[in-house]
Amino acid sequence: MDWPFSLKSRRRSISRQAVIRLAISLGLFVIALSYTSALLYKMALNKAAHERAADLVAFYQFRLTQLERDWELQTRDFKTRIEFTRYLEDPQTDSINLRAFFTIQGGGARFYQFLVLDKNGQTRFAMRKDGQFSNPLKQNQSNGWYREPSTGKLYRVFLEPIWMGNSGVGKMLAFFPVDNALLYQLASPGVILIARYQNESVASSLGSEGLKHHTVKSETIERRELPWTNELEAPKLEIEAPVKTIFSTLELSIGAGMIPFVDALILWFALGTWLMLQTRRIKALGGAVAEFSQHQEVTSSLKQNIRQAQAGNVDEIHDVAVAIESLAQQTVEQRLQHVREEEQIRLWSSVFQSSAESIIITDRDNKIVAVNPAFQRRTGYLQEEVLGQNPRMLSCGREQPEFYAAMWQSIKANGFWQGEIWDSDKAGTSHPYLMTISSVHDDAGEITHYVGYYTDISERMRSDEELKQHRDHLEELVAGRTLALEDANQKLTLQSNLLISREADLHRAQAVAKLGSWRLDVSNNSLYWSDETYRIFGLPTDVRMNYELFLLAVHEDDKMQVDQAWQAALQGKPYDIEHRIVVAGKIKWVREQAELMFDEKGNLLDGIGTVQDITEKKQMEEEVRQLAFYDSLTKLPNRRLLDDRLGQAMDASKRSDCYGALMFLDLDNFKPLNDTYGHALGDLLLIEAAERLISCVREIDTVARFGGDEFVVMLSNLDADKAKSTSQATIIAEKIRSALANPYFLIFKHRNEPEKTVQHHCTVSIGVTLFMHSETPESILKKADMAMFQAKETGRNNIHHYDELS
Numbered sequence: 040m041d042w043p044f045s046l047k048s049r050r051r052s053i054s055r056q057a058v059i060r061l062a063i064s065l066g067l068f069v070i071a072l073s074y075t076s077a078l079l080y081k082m083a084l085n086k087a088a089h090e091r092a093a094d095l096v097a098f099y100q101f102r103l104t105q106l107e108r109d110w111e112l113q114t115r116d117f118k119t120r121i122e123f124t125r126y127l128e129d130p131q132t133d134s135i136n137l138r139a140f141f142t143i144q145g146g147g148a149r150f151y152q153f154l155v156l157d158k159n160g161q162t163r164f165a166m167r168k169d170g171q172f173s174n175p176l177k178q179n180q181s182n183g184w185y186r187e188p189s190t191g192k193l194y195r196v197f198l199e200p201i202w203m204g205n206s207g208v209g210k211m212l213a214f215f216p217v218d219n220a221l222l223y224q225l226a227s228p229g230v231i232l233i234a235r236y237q238n239e240s241v242a243s244s245l246g247s248e249g250l251k252h253h254t255v256k257s258e259t260i261e262r263r264e265l266p267w268t269n270e271l272e273a274p275k276l277e278i279e280a281p282v283k284t285i286f287s288t289l290e291l292s293i294g295a296g297m298i299p300f301v302d303a304l305i306l307w308f309a310l311g312t313w314l315m316l317q318t319r320r321i322k323a324l325g326g327a328v329a330e331f332s333q334h335q336e337v338t339s340s341l342k343q344n345i346r347q348a349q350a351g352n353v354d355e356i357h358d359v360a361v362a363i364e365s366l367a368q369q370t371v372e373q374r375l376q377h378v379r380e381e382e383q384i385r386l387w388s389s390v391f392q393s394s395a396e397s398i399i400i401t402d403r404d405n406k407i408v409a410v411n412p413a414f415q416r417r418t419g420y421l422q423e424e425v426l427g428q429n430p431r432m433l434s435c436g437r438e439q440p441e442f443y444a445a446m447w448q449s450i451k452a453n454g455f456w457q458g459e460i461w462d463s464d465k466a467g468t469s470h471p472y473l474m475t476i477s478s479v480h481d482d483a484g485e486i487t488h489y490v491g492y493y494t495d496i497s498e499r500m501r502s503d504e505e506l507k508q509h510r511d512h513l514e515e516l517v518a519g520r521t522l523a524l525e526d527a528n529q530k531l532t533l534q535s536n537l538l539i540s541r542e543a544d545l546h547r548a549q550a551v552a553k554l555g556s557w558r559l560d561v562s563n564n565s566l567y568w569s570d571e572t573y574r575i576f577g578l579p580t581d582v583r584m585n586y587e588l589f590l591l592a593v594h595e596d597d598k599m600q601v602d603q604a605w606q607a608a609l610q611g612k613p614y615d616i617e618h619r620i621v622v623a624g625k626i627k628w629v630r631e632q633a634e635l636m637f638d639e640k641g642n643l644l645d646g647i648g649t650v651q652d653i654t655e656k657k658q659m660e661e662e663v664r665q666l667a668f669y670d671s672l673t674k675l676p677n678r679r680l681l682d683d684r685l686g687q688a689m690d691a692s693k694r695s696d697c698y699g700a701l702m703f704l705d706l707d708n709f710k711p712l713n714d715t716y717g718h719a720l721g722d723l724l725l726i727e728a729a730e731r732l733i734s735c736v737r738e739i740d741t742v743a744r745f746g747g748d749e750f751v752v753m754l755s756n757l758d759a760d761k762a763k764s765t766s767q768a769t770i771i772a773e774k775i776r777s778a779l780a781n782p783y784f785l786i787f788k789h790r791n792e793p794e795k796t797v798q799h800h801c802t803v804s805i806g807v808t809l810f811m812h813s814e815t816p817e818s819i820l821k822k823a824d825m826a827m828f829q830a831k832e833t834g835r836n837n838i839h840h841y842d843e844l845s
């Protein structure tokens with residue numbers, strides 16, 4: 040198995056893991072065992088120490104009892120000797136004699152101090168080991184213990200009554216010191232003795248230093264206390280034996296309980312869990328193998344088992360899991376590959392067997408090894424008859440050796456050859472074939488086989504021949520038709536040229552007439568404009584037009600009218616309309632006419648129309664109108680238009696029953712101005728007078744020039760009351776008279792002379808008449824004229840009403 044490098048580097052084998060875990064377990068077990076052994080050893084030591092301490096107590100009980108007994112016996116022995124002497128009876132006996140006597144008796148060597156008291160308790164004799172007698176130890180003359188206050192030393196005191204002859208019964212007191220020396224003598228090796236009297240250390244087997252000793256920790260010694268005697272005030276003997284302590288009792292008890300538990304825990308964690316995990320992984324491996332053997336597929340369940348087995352360390356189980364997965368995948372892939380190969384072989388086999396083409400396979404020596412059924416049908420040879428033969432056997436001898444040499448050269452050089460060849464069948468009949476020969480190579484590139492495909496082309500050659508004949512016939516036909524077509528083409532070209540020239544003529548004619556045309560194609564909702572139409576609308580000819588774009592060019596005020604006319608035309612009404620368009624900010628007038636075609640159901644099929652630029656015509660019409668109805672100098676309505684307006688005013692008066700007023704005006708002394716400065720200056724005054732007249736009246740009123748220096752002002756729709764109407768007319772007439780009487784400043788230039796301003800005073804005579812619908816225009820004008828004449832007569836610059844004439 041070829042492991043990925045990364046896996047190798049992380050690899051931790053099960054044996055290594057097991058060794059590590061066992062080593063850890065063993066180490067921990069040894070530690071636990073050592074601890075247990077230490078505990079047991081400590082228990083044994085403790086037990087031995089207890090036993091030894093008990094032995095020591097027993098021993099010292101014995102030793103103390105013995106000591107007490109010795110001391111008592113020594114005291115009694117000494118008393119016996121004193122009773123046999125008579126020295127104490129004789130008061131004359133001095134202390135020197137007595138000391139000599141006791142020295143002989145050896146008392147000084149036995150006691151630290153020896154006292155003889157008489158019956159009154161008076162010291163008769165005292166003797167001490169250090170020879171001091173001046174200050175003997177005293178006590179309350181009884182058996183027991185005495186602690187000397189000055190030195191703090193403790194003594195065991197024995198009292199014995201003694202016969203003192205004439206003096207009666209006295210006492211003998213013997214003092215045995217309980218001091219360091221005594222305890223040192225009593226102590227065994229490794230044992231420390233301390234005497235305590237009334238809770239105070241008074242002597243130690245270690246000497247004076249021992250009294251202060253606290254160097255040994257309490258837990259490292261076994262300490263026992265022993266009463267010296269049964270007396271209450273007796274000192275106590277403290278016996279100390281050192282013990283080697285390893286663990287305390289608490290540790291001992293906790294340790295004893297914990298060790299098995301910890302051991303179990305270690306085993307569980309170190310081995311149990313690990314073993315359980317490995318077992319689970321191995322089980323997953325088993326599951327994966329079982330899964331694969333059952334389904335023979337890499338199922339999701341198998342993958343899950345493999346993942347489970349791979350979980351944890353990269354170890355042998357992991358290796359096996361990877362190997363199983365890889366093996367399963369390879370097996371599945373191999374099986375698929377095998378199936379594919381089998382299918383391919385089956386396919387090739389069926390192709391080989393069922394091919395309509397003849398196939399022949401030879402080995403590298405060009406010996407036939409297989410032929411397909413088509414070959415057998417074509418040649419009439421059975422496979423057994425041709426196996427091992429050279430395909431040369433099929434040659435009909437038509438091809439030359441050079442042909443075959445070239446064929447083999449091509450096969451060697453290119454791996455294949457294709458060409459036409461004639462072969463004969465078993466019956467000896469020759470047939471033409473299209474043949475392809477390919478060489479087959481092994482993995483090393485060596486030729487192993489040759490495969491030849493034969494396609495019988497007899498039929499094709501026959502049809503080729505027929506085709507050739509047919510083609511020749513067709514070519515003849517085409518040649519004939521071509522001539523006819525060329526002739527027709529020439530005619531067409533002539534007609535086309537004629538058409539082009541006519542179209543050019545049409546364009547020219549349209550341009551001259553300023554008459555464009557358009558055509559509506561309903562099928563694609565397109566509007567085709569002639570060049571002249573584009574020119575009229577001021578648009579480049581490459582703009583693709585439609586109805587909406589056309590409407591954009593129509594003057595804002597005419598849009599509705601145009602659209603209504605077009606909608607009406609779509610309903611079958613004639614389309615002939617004049618309207619304005621706006622081209623580059625300028626207004627143009629066009630006339631549009633159209634003819635629309637509909638089907639039986641009334642659906643629009645197509646339409647054709649003309650657009651004529653009638654701007655000039657409109658302008659001329661306007662000029663004519665101006666000339667017909669307006670005065671060319673002052674631009675005021677002329678007499679003809681005045682007549683018309685007067686007629687309208689009379690009609691209005693008929694409807695409203697209100698009066699109108701007509702004023703006839705004639706400038707006073709106008710002629711001299713003409714005579715002095717010429718007609719041109721007179722014209723300027725007439726223009727100025729006309730403007731002043733317009734400024735004096737309402738828009739609905741009419742100011743007209745009647746001729747020469749005569750003007751007419753017509754006020755319409757004044758009032759139903761005559762007096763009120765007269766008053767209103769008078770006010771306006773007065774306003775006019777006053778306005779025209781203001782001086783005129785006329786700028787005058789005569790030929791090459793410099794410009795000069797002429798000031799002129801001019802008045803006006805006004806004749807006024809009211810009118811209603813009952814009169815004729817002529818009579819109204821006549822009345823006003825008569826009134827004006829009267830105004831002139833009365834000195835000019837006057838207003839005169841017709842009514843005042845009578």
Ligand SMILES: Nc1nc2c(ncn2[C@@H]2O[C@H](COP(=O)(O)OP(=O)(O)OP(=O)(O)O)[C@@H](O)[C@H]2O)c(=O)[nH]1
Pocket residue numbers: 705706707708709710711713717718719720721722746747748
């Ligand atoms: N400049 C000029 N003069 C005109 C025009 N038409 C008429 N006239 C002159 O106007 C004058 C009219 O004269 P009248 O009204 O008869 O005489 P007048 O001087 O105004 O005297 P009264 O009307 O009586 O006050 C004539 O001399 C005409 O030649 C015109 O279009 N231009």
